[in-house]
Amino acid sequence: MGDVPHDQTLLGPLLLARGGVDRAALHRNDEAWLKTAWADPATRVLVINDGNTLIRRHNGTAELVFLAPNEAPAGHRYLLGVDPDGVAYFAVAVTTPLPLPDPVPLPQGTEVAEVVQDVPDWADVASEGLRRAGAALGDRDAGLLVNAVALEAWHATHEHCPRCGARTDIVAGGHMRVCPSDGSQHFPRVDPAVIMLVHDGDDRCLLARGPQWPEGRFSVLAGFVEPGESLEQAVAREVFEEVGVTVATPRYLGSQPWPFPRSLMLGFFAQATSTEIKVDPDEIAEAMWLTRAELGAAVENGDIRLPPGVSIARRLIETWYGSYLPGDW
Template identity: 65%
Template sequence: MEISEGLLGPLLLARNTVDRSAALRGDEEWLARSWAAEKTRVLVIDGGQTVIRRFTDGAAVALYSPLEAPSGPRYLLGVDLDGVAYYAVQAPLPEGEAAGLRQVGALLDDRDAGLLVYAVALEAWHATHEFCPRCGSRTTITASGHMRTCPKDGSQHFPRVDPAVIMLIHDDDDRVLLGRGPEWPKGRMSVLAGFVEPGESLEHAVMREVMEEVGVAVTAPRYMGSQPWPFPRSLMLGFIARATTTEIHRDPAEIAEARWFSRDELHAHVEAGTLRLPGQVSIARRLIETWYGEPIPGDW
């Protein structure tokens, strides 16, 4: 089967309707006015979770006015087309149901999904960059949450993401290669993935990671789409590639189990409950369903 590009469908963590408004992050007068505005809305984030409100057909993040929001580090998330400013505040959550992206990402609309992904990513970065990597001094939050500055040496530090390739490998018999990590329970499998190394192209990372993890040679990696994965700060770059060898020689430190599946085999195992695929919010799920040709019921 020929797999065409652009068929991944909606990537649930790659949605957004709010302009990030980078030019306003250092405008202290505007920031003060927007924080005082009644229409401004605030998302409270703590440990990657926020308060949500469930509906019969979905969910929404709880948004508060600045007066209702608790005190804590404040990050500007942007401004929408109606001029509403959105902030995230890192603080203990108010009362209500708490959930993270894995639990409710697929239930949120485009605006709320984008806001929560953004807030989770910023919170995770700040949590691990409290100190200057040059001199060890405690840094301060500046640029409305988008920079940390060292008061001792004046260095500026910006949020970073770690690029990672994630790839669906298929062979000439139109089978897909799935693997299970050592920490995963038996039956849970996904496509292969790995981080891009310094000085490496994305295409080379695809070929290297597959060879290192399962000993399979691949060719012609094709880029299919990307999605943020803020657990804690990855950007997943999706590829599809064809295997030129099929014998598996797995690295046991990376892969506990790996095998090829035809469509009929995958369907039978999913239906029997002996195979569980990645959740709906994952780009891995979209890659598998693109190869399969239609949505697959069930997930992790």
């Protein structure tokens, strides 16, 4: 059972790779269309502040709370898309904390769902608010929220031209910034990061714990792709740098956005060609090989806590294991 079948697909959906609206890129530079859409009372507006938004929860499910354009507060405005019924969706980024002050009404049962945006590492515990909210949201709302948070995070950190330092202007429905001084155009960044489950020929997978994580919290390995590097090269380099294990034939399984603040996680399986572990203490506190039986028992008795179901890491682990596992962070 050590070799993963070549036709293996991910077990379960990638919960942050969902969506239900057309991103409407053709309308982003059409000022007349944008003005008309904003004036339409059917248009829905998602208000975000520092990665926070408003949701309503009911019987284990969640949905975003939208406002009409005339109810929305002032703030930076981003076009998120148009649904199959022709309804336009915008995000408005505000600087005032949520819940919103009067006169903006909040429907009964509304609560604040924290979606932390300034997370330096793909597995930082501060992102658990998004993991919980993303898993409970439907396809449309999950896609809208990830898009909105990613755009807000980019705009918050790219207000000035990298060439001359002038303050840039937001255009194209929030999908571009233009420098008024030198005319240069700047687009939202996406940073590719590989995330990989390493397995060997003895029915074992490799899990690791970051130095900042508490005892018992384990996940797969991950790291950013460097300039001039292929995804497969990044997989091999990151695994060797972090745990001293060599791998071959990385196999791509899927991807999902992770807006903390702008990552795209690219999931792989990789076959180990060596098994001796030599951790980089700056990156990894401990790492271990686990058989399927050992992993199942450790999760069942609480010795190991896995990433939440909204993460691609959890999908990789459960795909290798062959079924869903209980519990998470």
